[in-house]
Amino acid sequence: MANEYFFGVDLGGTNVELGLLDGEGAIMAHVTEPTRTHEGPQSLVERMAEACRDLAKQAHVPSDKIKALGIGSPGPMSMLEGKLINLGNLPGFNNFFLRAELSRRLKLPALLENDANAACWGEFWLGAGRNANDMVLFTLGTGIGGGIVIGGELIHGSDDNAAELGHMIIQTDGRQCTCGQKGCVEAYASATATVARAIEALEHGRESKMQDTHRQNGTLACKDVFDHALAGDPLANEIVNGTALALAQICVSMRHITEPEMVVLTGGMIKAGDTLLNRVRSFYEEMVWKLKPEPMDICFAELGGHAGFIGAAGLAVHAYKHHPQRLYPSGT
Amino acid sequence: MANEYFFGVDLGGTNVELGLLDGEGAIMAHVTEPTRTHEGPQSLVERMAEACRDLAKQAHVPSDKIKALGIGSPGPMSMLEGKLINLGNLPGFNNFFLRAELSRRLKLPALLENDANAACWGEFWLGAGRNANDMVLFTLGTGIGGGIVIGGELIHGSDDNAAELGHMIIQTDGRQCTCGQKGCVEAYASATATVARAIEALEHGRESKMQDTHRQNGTLACKDVFDHALAGDPLANEIVNGTALALAQICVSMRHITEPEMVVLTGGMIKAGDTLLNRVRSFYEEMVWKLKPEPMDICFAELGGHAGFIGAAGLAVHAYKHHPQRLYPSGT
Numbered sequence: 286m287a288n289e290y291f292f293g294v295d296l297g298g299t300n301v302e303l304g305l306l307d308g309e310g311a312i313m314a315h316v317t318e319p320t321r322t323h324e325g326p327q328s329l330v331e332r333m334a335e336a337c338r339d340l341a342k343q344a345h346v347p348s349d350k351i352k353a354l355g356i357g358s359p360g361p362m363s364m365l366e367g368k369l370i371n372l373g374n375l376p377g378f379n380n381f382f383l384r385a386e387l388s389r390r391l392k393l394p395a396l397l398e399n400d401a402n403a404a405c406w407g408e409f410w411l412g413a414g415r416n417a418n419d420m421v422l423f424t425l426g427t428g429i430g431g432g433i434v435i436g437g438e439l440i441h442g443s444d445d446n447a448a449e450l451g452h453m454i455i456q457t458d459g460r461q462c463t464c465g466q467k468g469c470v471e472a473y474a475s476a477t478a479t480v481a482r483a484i485e486a487l488e489h490g491r492e493s494k495m496q497d498t499h500r501q502n503g504t505l506a507c508k509d510v511f512d513h514a515l516a517g518d519p520l521a522n523e524i525v526n527g528t529a530l531a532l533a534q535i536c537v538s539m540r541h542i543t544e545p546e547m548v549v550l551t552g553g554m555i556k557a558g559d560t561l562l563n564r565v566r567s568f569y570e571e572m573v574w575k576l577k578p579e580p581m582d583i584c585f586a587e588l589g590g591h592a593g594f595i596g597a598a599g600l601a602v603h604a605y606k607h608h609p610q611r612l613y614p615s616g617t
Numbered sequence: 618m619a620n621e622y623f624f625g626v627d628l629g630g631t632n633v634e635l636g637l638l639d640g641e642g643a644i645m646a647h648v649t650e651p652t653r654t655h656e657g658p659q660s661l662v663e664r665m666a667e668a669c670r671d672l673a674k675q676a677h678v679p680s681d682k683i684k685a686l687g688i689g690s691p692g693p694m695s696m697l698e699g700k701l702i703n704l705g706n707l708p709g710f711n712n713f714f715l716r717a718e719l720s721r722r723l724k725l726p727a728l729l730e731n732d733a734n735a736a737c738w739g740e741f742w743l744g745a746g747r748n749a750n751d752m753v754l755f756t757l758g759t760g761i762g763g764g765i766v767i768g769g770e771l772i773h774g775s776d777d778n779a780a781e782l783g784h785m786i787i788q789t790d791g792r793q794c795t796c797g798q799k800g801c802v803e804a805y806a807s808a809t810a811t812v813a814r815a816i817e818a819l820e821h822g823r824e825s826k827m828q829d830t831h832r833q834n835g836t837l838a839c840k841d842v843f844d845h846a847l848a849g850d851p852l853a854n855e856i857v858n859g860t861a862l863a864l865a866q867i868c869v870s871m872r873h874i875t876e877p878e879m880v881v882l883t884g885g886m887i888k889a890g891d892t893l894l895n896r897v898r899s900f901y902e903e904m905v906w907k908l909k910p911e912p913m914d915i916c917f918a919e920l921g922g923h924a925g926f927i928g929a930a931g932l933a934v935h936a937y938k939h940h941p942q943r944l945y946p947s948g949t
Contacts, residue, residue, distance in 0.1 A: 361908065361909050370909070371908065371909065417775075418775065419774060419775040433874070433875075435767065435772055436772075440767055440768075440875060441876075442751060442875055442876020442877070443749075443750065443751040443876050443877060443878040444876060444912075445876075446873075446876055446909065447873075447874065447875050447876040448873075448874065449873040449874075450873065450874065452869075452870075452873040452906060453870040453873055453874065454787065454866050454869055454870050454904070455786065455787075455788075455789060456787075456788060456789055457787060457788055457862060457863070457866055464906045464908055465906045465907050465908065466869065466904060466905065466906050467904070468866075530789060531789070534786050534789055534800075537784075537786055537798065538784075538785040538786050538870070539874075541778075541779075541780075541781040541782065541784040541785055542765070542779065542780065542781075542782065542785065542871075542874055542875075543765075543772060543774055543779050543874075543875075544773075544774020544775050544776060544777075544778055544779040545774070545775060546775040572786070572798060572799070573798065574784060574796040574797045574798050575797050576693065576703065576796055576797065577693050577702070577703065577778065580776070
């Protein structure tokens with residue numbers, strides 16, 4: 286497969302990451318393209334196609350050696366139809382048939398995948414999960430996303446929206462989530478929610494050095510909360526513990542649901558390093574049952590922001606090798 | 618497959634249900650045998666084998682037409698080794714190689730499966746889930762068990778103990794569960810926990826007609842709580858709502874995790890009928906996000922206490938047809 290090549294595209298609200306990989310996962314070329322949502326989907330898909338052609342040129346890969354294309358995008362989506370559905374961060378892209386549009390321009394069979402699933406597949410293929418058969422990934426950013434691999438395959442659910450793991454409910458009638466539900470883990474442990482809980486505590490008059498940062502900057506970042514926790518601020522510490530506890534709780538639940546060998550954490554929040562990871566691990570050990578030894582590893586992702594386009598390309602490789610019916614149009 | 622036959626055995630703490638089915642699921646013969654745990658595993662496995670031979674005789678099925686044997690048992694277990702591990706209700710059965718012992722006596726390839734998974738497969742094969750590809754089952758009894766079918770296959774996890782759905786945590790630092798964890802759904806919504814919550818409320822001096830039942834009978838059954846709720850007792854109503862809310866919450870979470878087409882409820886508690894089902898459905902509708910229409914059906918199981926042995930036999934059929942490597946010894 287080293288002489289066959291695959292494009293991976295990771296669509297985000299700010300940037301699109303595009304890469305050309307060989308079938309073993311070697312990155313031949315990679316580029317970041319601004320999304321510029323205001324220019325609309327047709328302009329974007331033109332620029333995506335152009336960027337892909339440039340990558341092939343740059344890597345001296347002839348087009349007949351390029352076999353397929355994988356696209357990761359925020360959900361919800363219809364994988365079957367290759368269509369974006371209702372993207373909060375990408376107004377104007379609703380009901381856009383991204384897969385067909387890019388497939389047609391590049392004359393390549395393509396697949397469309399949820400971006401968290403694509404990142405999950407990237408880590409499973411070449412990153413933290415490369416030795417696992419069963420893994421779960423949580424993306425910790427503005428929101429919380431997820432991906433689940435069972436027996437070496439991503440799961441998609443009955444309507445392509447499985448693994449929306451940020452919306453597992455961890456507290457009955459709990460905090461309001463932006464999704465409309467109450468008590469979602471996202472409402473406690475996303476970067477946004479971590480900051481929101483800190484600001485609420487400050488507004489309730491709790492003493493903390495975060496107050497000064499908040500006053501000076503007019504705002505508070507998730508990094509500030511973690512930095513103050515690391516520096517020993519008791520309130521920041523409490524807030525970070527709340528985040529870690531919520532994440533540990535869904536690790537315990539996932540342990541009992543799909544029983545992965547490992548849970549991989551990724552997204553902006555993992556920059557907090559051991560301040561986050563050690564707490565999640567230690568709360569997990571404290572919370573999980575002791576009926577049976579539980580050799581589940583909780584660790585950080587290894588591919589950083591590249592996981593999305595690597596995973597998208599990897600899904601194209603996997604489909605090309607094992608499930609050609611997943612590529613559209615199949616048999617191109 | 619109508620001329621090939623399969624045994625299904627469902628081991629419980631009180632009784633063992635045994636059946637002989639054809640490959641299409643027709644029940645040729647069925648018997649209930651007391652478990653008599655105090656006589657030990659060797660005696661039980663002898664009686665199981667004897668009962669199976671009797672079923673074949675009774676149904677006039679010659680032994681060369683019987684192809685395989687499926688066994689459902691309480692977990693935890695090692696499916697790979699066919700071994701029971703740590704059974705609370707079956708002292709003396711720890712580390713017992715049930716699959717090999719019964720396989721040897723009946724000279725049939727066999728598989729061992731978690732009893733809730735077996736019941737799940739029964740409902741998926743011939744019961745409430747027979748038209749689904751993706752379903753989740755919750756068994757509501759003394760404890761809460763579960764089973765998950767994804768794309769037409771039961772999932773087992775990395776160490777054979779996936780779908781222990783009673784131990785999803787629905788409340789951070791919540792009620793103590795018998796498993797050692799806190800806040801498990803089982804600690805709120807099992808029959809035992811439903812009664813426990815009612816009794817606690819009575820002990821806290823709450824007024825209720827359940828008080829009279831409790832005094833008269835010296836105890837309170839789960840059925841009493843549901844009966845009083847149906848009769849309009851406010852406290853009983855509140856307790857039943859708590860049970861239904863906890864179940865609705867895990868339905869919402871499972872919707873976002875494996876995205877099944879349907880959730881099937883089974884076990885003793887479903888005798889409560891619409892008093893339970895309507896509330897779970899209505900809390901679910903209230904709680905679940907509205908970002909995307911969610912056509913997930915929540916319904917009751919259809920096979921009653923037969924689901925376990927039917928599912929165990931069905932798993933033997935499925936393995937025999939599609940996954941012969943799952944039978945031990947394979948190729949017998």
